[in-house]
Amino acid sequence: MPSPSADSAPAELTGGGRFGAALRTADTPVIMELKRNSAHGADLFAGRPVGELVARYTALGAPALSVVTGSWFGGTPELLEEVAAATELPLLVKDFFTKEKQIAAASAAGASAVLLTATVLPRTVLRRLIGICLEHDVTPFVEITSEAELATVEQAQDCVIAVNNKDIRQRERDTGDLGRSHRLIDRVRATGTAVPVSASAIETPGDAAGLLSAGYRGLLIGTGLLRAADLDAWFGELRALWPPGAHDTIGADSRKERTP
Numbered sequence: 336m337p338s339p340s341a342d343s344a345p346a347e348l349t350g351g352g353r354f355g356a357a358l359r360t361a362d363t364p365v366i367m368e369l370k371r372n373s374a375h376g377a378d379l380f381a382g383r384p385v386g387e388l389v390a391r392y393t394a395l396g397a398p399a400l401s402v403v404t405g406s407w408f409g410g411t412p413e414l415l416e417e418v419a420a421a422t423e424l425p426l427l428v429k430d431f432f433t434k435e436k437q438i439a440a441a442s443a444a445g446a447s448a449v450l451l452t453a454t455v456l457p458r459t460v461l462r463r464l465i466g467i468c469l470e471h472d473v474t475p476f477v478e479i480t481s482e483a484e485l486a487t488v489e490q491a492q493d494c495v496i497a498v499n500n501k502d503i504r505q506r507e508r509d510t511g512d513l514g515r516s517h518r519l520i521d522r523v524r525a526t527g528t529a530v531p532v533s534a535s536a537i538e539t540p541g542d543a544a545g546l547l548s549a550g551y552r553g554l555l556i557g558t559g560l561l562r563a564a565d566l567d568a569w570f571g572e573l574r575a576l577w578p579p580g581a582h583d584t585i586g587a588d589s590r591k592e593r594t595p
Protein backbone atom coordinates (compact mmCIF):
# COMPACT_ATOMS: atom_id res chain seq x y z
CA MET A 336 0.00 0.00 0.00
CA PRO A 337 1.40 3.40 -0.89
CA SER A 338 1.61 5.82 1.98
CA PRO A 339 -0.72 8.85 1.87
CA SER A 340 2.24 11.15 1.24
CA ALA A 341 2.84 9.52 -2.17
CA ASP A 342 0.05 11.65 -3.62
CA SER A 343 1.73 14.86 -2.61
CA ALA A 344 5.06 13.87 -4.15
CA PRO A 345 5.98 16.48 -6.76
CA ALA A 346 6.07 15.12 -10.30
CA GLU A 347 9.01 17.25 -11.41
CA LEU A 348 12.28 17.34 -9.52
CA THR A 349 14.34 20.54 -9.62
CA GLY A 350 17.24 22.17 -7.78
CA GLY A 351 20.36 20.77 -6.21
CA GLY A 352 22.69 22.76 -8.46
CA ARG A 353 25.02 21.16 -10.98
CA PHE A 354 25.22 17.99 -8.91
CA GLY A 355 21.44 17.54 -8.83
CA ALA A 356 21.04 18.26 -12.54
CA ALA A 357 23.77 15.75 -13.44
CA LEU A 358 21.87 12.98 -11.65
CA ARG A 359 18.50 13.88 -13.10
CA THR A 360 19.75 13.92 -16.68
CA ALA A 361 21.89 10.76 -16.45
CA ASP A 362 20.81 7.58 -18.23
CA THR A 363 22.19 5.53 -15.36
CA PRO A 364 22.31 7.79 -12.30
CA VAL A 365 24.95 5.96 -10.28
CA ILE A 366 27.31 8.13 -8.22
CA MET A 367 30.45 6.00 -8.26
CA GLU A 368 32.51 6.28 -5.10
CA LEU A 369 36.25 6.31 -4.54
CA LYS A 370 36.74 4.95 -1.04
CA ARG A 371 40.23 3.68 -0.28
CA ASN A 372 39.31 1.25 2.51
CA SER A 373 36.20 -0.54 3.66
CA ALA A 374 34.86 0.18 7.15
CA HIS A 375 36.73 -2.97 8.21
CA GLY A 376 40.03 -1.59 6.94
CA ALA A 377 40.23 -3.77 3.81
CA ASP A 378 41.93 -2.15 0.81
CA LEU A 379 39.38 -1.45 -1.92
CA PHE A 380 41.56 0.22 -4.59
CA ALA A 381 43.60 -3.01 -4.94
CA GLY A 382 46.63 -1.26 -6.37
CA ARG A 383 44.68 0.67 -9.01
CA PRO A 384 45.88 4.26 -9.36
CA VAL A 385 43.30 6.97 -8.68
CA GLY A 386 43.51 8.26 -12.27
CA GLU A 387 42.72 4.79 -13.62
CA LEU A 388 39.62 4.43 -11.43
CA VAL A 389 38.41 7.90 -12.42
CA ALA A 390 38.90 7.11 -16.13
CA ARG A 391 37.10 3.78 -15.74
CA TYR A 392 34.12 5.32 -13.95
CA THR A 393 33.93 8.15 -16.49
CA ALA A 394 33.90 5.65 -19.37
CA LEU A 395 31.08 3.76 -17.63
CA GLY A 396 28.98 6.94 -17.74
CA ALA A 397 29.18 8.15 -14.14
CA PRO A 398 27.21 11.42 -13.82
CA ALA A 399 29.14 12.27 -10.65
CA LEU A 400 31.77 10.77 -8.38
CA SER A 401 31.95 10.53 -4.59
CA VAL A 402 35.31 10.94 -2.88
CA VAL A 403 35.69 9.74 0.71
CA THR A 404 38.26 11.95 2.43
CA GLY A 405 37.30 10.78 5.95
CA SER A 406 40.17 9.01 7.68
CA TRP A 407 37.97 6.10 8.87
CA PHE A 408 38.00 4.90 5.29
CA GLY A 409 41.65 5.63 4.55
CA GLY A 410 40.74 8.98 3.02
CA THR A 411 42.93 12.09 2.85
CA PRO A 412 42.55 15.61 1.44
CA GLU A 413 45.07 14.57 -1.24
CA LEU A 414 42.63 12.01 -2.58
CA LEU A 415 40.20 14.83 -3.40
CA GLU A 416 43.00 16.80 -5.07
CA GLU A 417 43.96 13.80 -7.20
CA VAL A 418 40.39 13.09 -8.27
CA ALA A 419 39.64 16.76 -8.98
CA ALA A 420 42.77 16.99 -11.14
CA ALA A 421 41.63 13.98 -13.17
CA THR A 422 38.01 14.87 -13.94
CA GLU A 423 35.46 17.58 -14.68
CA LEU A 424 32.59 15.49 -13.27
CA PRO A 425 30.73 16.95 -10.28
CA LEU A 426 32.24 15.62 -7.05
CA LEU A 427 30.57 14.76 -3.76
CA VAL A 428 32.98 14.88 -0.83
CA LYS A 429 32.29 12.55 2.09
CA ASP A 430 33.75 13.59 5.41
CA PHE A 431 32.41 14.80 8.74
CA PHE A 432 31.53 18.41 7.90
CA THR A 433 30.68 20.63 10.86
CA LYS A 434 32.33 23.99 10.09
CA GLU A 435 32.17 26.67 7.42
CA LYS A 436 35.90 26.56 6.80
CA GLN A 437 35.75 22.84 5.95
CA ILE A 438 32.96 23.48 3.45
CA ALA A 439 34.82 26.43 1.93
CA ALA A 440 37.99 24.33 1.64
CA ALA A 441 36.13 21.46 -0.03
CA SER A 442 34.54 23.87 -2.48
CA ALA A 443 37.91 25.44 -3.29
CA ALA A 444 39.32 21.93 -3.85
CA GLY A 445 36.60 21.12 -6.39
CA ALA A 446 33.59 19.79 -4.45
CA SER A 447 30.15 20.33 -6.01
CA ALA A 448 28.42 18.66 -3.05
CA VAL A 449 29.34 17.77 0.53
CA LEU A 450 27.93 15.23 2.96
CA LEU A 451 25.86 16.39 5.92
CA THR A 452 24.88 13.54 8.23
CA ALA A 453 21.49 14.16 9.86
CA THR A 454 22.07 11.19 12.18
CA VAL A 455 24.74 13.07 14.11
CA LEU A 456 23.88 16.75 13.51
CA PRO A 457 21.31 18.54 15.66
CA ARG A 458 18.54 20.24 13.66
CA THR A 459 19.84 23.79 14.23
CA VAL A 460 23.37 22.86 13.20
CA LEU A 461 22.07 21.05 10.14
CA ARG A 462 20.03 24.11 9.13
CA ARG A 463 23.08 26.37 9.51
CA LEU A 464 25.34 24.03 7.53
CA ILE A 465 22.82 23.74 4.70
CA GLY A 466 22.72 27.55 4.54
CA ILE A 467 26.52 27.72 4.43
CA CYS A 468 26.63 25.16 1.61
CA LEU A 469 24.15 27.20 -0.43
CA GLU A 470 26.16 30.40 0.13
CA HIS A 471 29.23 28.60 -1.20
CA ASP A 472 27.31 27.19 -4.15
CA VAL A 473 27.81 23.65 -2.85
CA THR A 474 24.92 21.17 -2.91
CA PRO A 475 24.05 19.82 0.55
CA PHE A 476 23.95 16.01 0.28
CA VAL A 477 22.02 15.13 3.44
CA GLU A 478 22.07 11.54 4.64
CA ILE A 479 19.21 10.24 6.77
CA THR A 480 18.40 6.81 8.17
CA SER A 481 14.84 7.30 9.47
CA GLU A 482 11.66 9.30 9.10
CA ALA A 483 12.50 11.17 12.33
CA GLU A 484 15.83 12.31 10.87
CA LEU A 485 14.17 13.26 7.60
CA ALA A 486 11.84 15.56 9.57
CA THR A 487 14.88 17.54 10.81
CA VAL A 488 15.82 18.60 7.25
CA GLU A 489 14.07 21.94 6.92
CA GLN A 490 15.31 22.99 3.46
CA ALA A 491 14.89 19.65 1.67
CA GLN A 492 14.10 21.31 -1.69
CA ASP A 493 17.60 22.75 -1.79
CA CYS A 494 19.22 19.43 -0.85
CA VAL A 495 19.88 16.05 -2.30
CA ILE A 496 18.44 13.68 0.30
CA ALA A 497 20.06 10.28 0.58
CA VAL A 498 18.76 7.36 2.57
CA ASN A 499 21.82 5.64 4.01
CA ASN A 500 21.21 1.89 4.13
CA LYS A 501 24.05 1.40 6.58
CA ASP A 502 24.49 2.77 10.08
CA ILE A 503 27.01 5.56 10.50
CA ARG A 504 26.84 5.08 14.27
CA GLN A 505 28.34 1.64 13.76
CA ARG A 506 30.89 3.26 11.43
CA GLU A 507 29.17 1.51 8.53
CA ARG A 508 30.33 -1.91 9.73
CA ASP A 509 26.83 -3.37 9.47
CA THR A 510 25.74 -5.20 6.32
CA GLY A 511 23.04 -2.65 5.52
CA ASP A 512 19.31 -2.83 4.87
CA LEU A 513 18.02 -1.84 1.44
CA GLY A 514 14.51 -2.29 2.84
CA ARG A 515 15.06 1.03 4.61
CA SER A 516 15.28 2.81 1.25
CA HIS A 517 12.23 0.98 -0.04
CA ARG A 518 10.22 1.90 3.07
CA LEU A 519 11.20 5.60 2.98
CA ILE A 520 10.96 6.46 -0.73
CA ASP A 521 7.51 8.07 -0.64
CA ARG A 522 8.42 10.15 2.41
CA VAL A 523 11.65 11.29 0.83
CA ARG A 524 9.98 12.29 -2.43
CA ALA A 525 7.23 14.13 -0.55
CA THR A 526 9.82 16.55 0.90
CA GLY A 527 10.41 18.00 -2.57
CA THR A 528 14.09 17.05 -2.45
CA ALA A 529 16.10 17.93 -5.55
CA VAL A 530 17.01 14.26 -5.99
CA PRO A 531 16.09 11.22 -3.88
CA VAL A 532 19.16 9.02 -3.51
CA SER A 533 19.75 5.60 -1.98
CA ALA A 534 23.26 5.11 -0.59
CA SER A 535 25.35 2.21 0.72
CA ALA A 536 25.13 -1.58 0.64
CA ILE A 537 23.98 -1.70 -3.00
CA GLU A 538 25.81 -4.73 -4.35
CA THR A 539 24.11 -6.16 -7.43
CA PRO A 540 22.55 -4.72 -10.60
CA GLY A 541 19.29 -6.23 -9.33
CA ASP A 542 19.57 -4.20 -6.10
CA ALA A 543 20.19 -1.06 -8.16
CA ALA A 544 17.32 -1.64 -10.60
CA GLY A 545 14.94 -2.34 -7.73
CA LEU A 546 15.76 0.99 -6.08
CA LEU A 547 15.46 2.93 -9.34
CA SER A 548 12.08 1.38 -10.07
CA ALA A 549 10.97 2.28 -6.54
CA GLY A 550 11.51 5.95 -7.45
CA TYR A 551 15.12 6.77 -6.53
CA ARG A 552 16.77 9.07 -9.07
CA GLY A 553 20.29 8.54 -7.81
CA LEU A 554 22.24 5.68 -6.26
CA LEU A 555 25.56 5.94 -4.44
CA ILE A 556 27.72 2.85 -4.77
CA GLY A 557 31.21 2.36 -3.37
CA THR A 558 32.17 -1.16 -2.31
CA GLY A 559 29.92 -2.99 -4.78
CA LEU A 560 31.68 -1.38 -7.76
CA LEU A 561 35.19 -1.38 -6.30
CA ARG A 562 34.86 -5.13 -5.72
CA ALA A 563 32.99 -6.02 -8.93
CA ALA A 564 34.87 -8.57 -11.01
CA ASP A 565 33.60 -7.15 -14.32
CA LEU A 566 32.25 -3.60 -14.33
CA ASP A 567 31.15 -3.70 -17.99
CA ALA A 568 29.04 -6.75 -17.24
CA TRP A 569 27.67 -5.09 -14.06
CA PHE A 570 26.44 -2.03 -15.96
CA GLY A 571 25.30 -4.13 -18.94
CA GLU A 572 23.07 -6.07 -16.58
CA LEU A 573 21.77 -2.91 -14.92
CA ARG A 574 20.94 -1.32 -18.31
CA ALA A 575 19.10 -4.49 -19.33
CA LEU A 576 16.99 -4.26 -16.15
CA TRP A 577 16.68 -0.46 -16.17
CA PRO A 578 17.13 0.88 -19.72
CA PRO A 579 18.15 4.51 -20.35
CA GLY A 580 15.03 6.71 -20.21
CA ALA A 581 13.17 4.23 -18.00
CA HIS A 582 12.30 6.95 -15.50
CA ASP A 583 10.18 8.71 -18.10
CA THR A 584 8.30 5.56 -19.05
CA ILE A 585 8.50 2.54 -16.77
CA GLY A 586 9.16 4.64 -13.67
CA ALA A 587 6.29 7.05 -14.25
CA ASP A 588 3.88 4.22 -15.09
CA SER A 589 4.80 2.03 -12.16
CA ARG A 590 4.47 4.99 -9.79
CA LYS A 591 1.08 5.80 -11.30
CA GLU A 592 -0.11 2.22 -10.81
CA ARG A 593 0.87 2.42 -7.16
CA THR A 594 -1.28 5.52 -6.63
CA PRO A 595 -4.84 4.64 -5.55
Ligand SMILES: O=P(O)(O)OC[C@@H](O)[C@@H](O)c1c[nH]c2ccccc12
Binds near residue numbers: 499555
Ligand atom coordinates in the same frame (compact mmCIF):
# COMPACT_ATOMS: atom_id res chain seq x y z
O1 LIG B 1 30.50 1.17 0.02
P1 LIG B 1 29.03 1.28 0.02
O2 LIG B 1 28.34 0.33 0.96
O3 LIG B 1 28.47 1.19 -1.40
O4 LIG B 1 28.65 2.75 0.57
C1 LIG B 1 28.98 3.93 -0.13
C2 LIG B 1 28.74 5.16 0.74
O5 LIG B 1 27.35 5.34 0.92
C3 LIG B 1 29.46 5.04 2.09
O6 LIG B 1 30.81 5.01 1.81
C4 LIG B 1 29.15 6.14 3.09
C5 LIG B 1 27.90 6.42 3.58
N1 LIG B 1 27.99 7.42 4.51
C6 LIG B 1 29.28 7.77 4.64
C7 LIG B 1 29.86 8.74 5.48
C8 LIG B 1 31.22 8.92 5.40
C9 LIG B 1 31.99 8.17 4.54
C10 LIG B 1 31.42 7.18 3.71
C11 LIG B 1 30.06 6.97 3.77
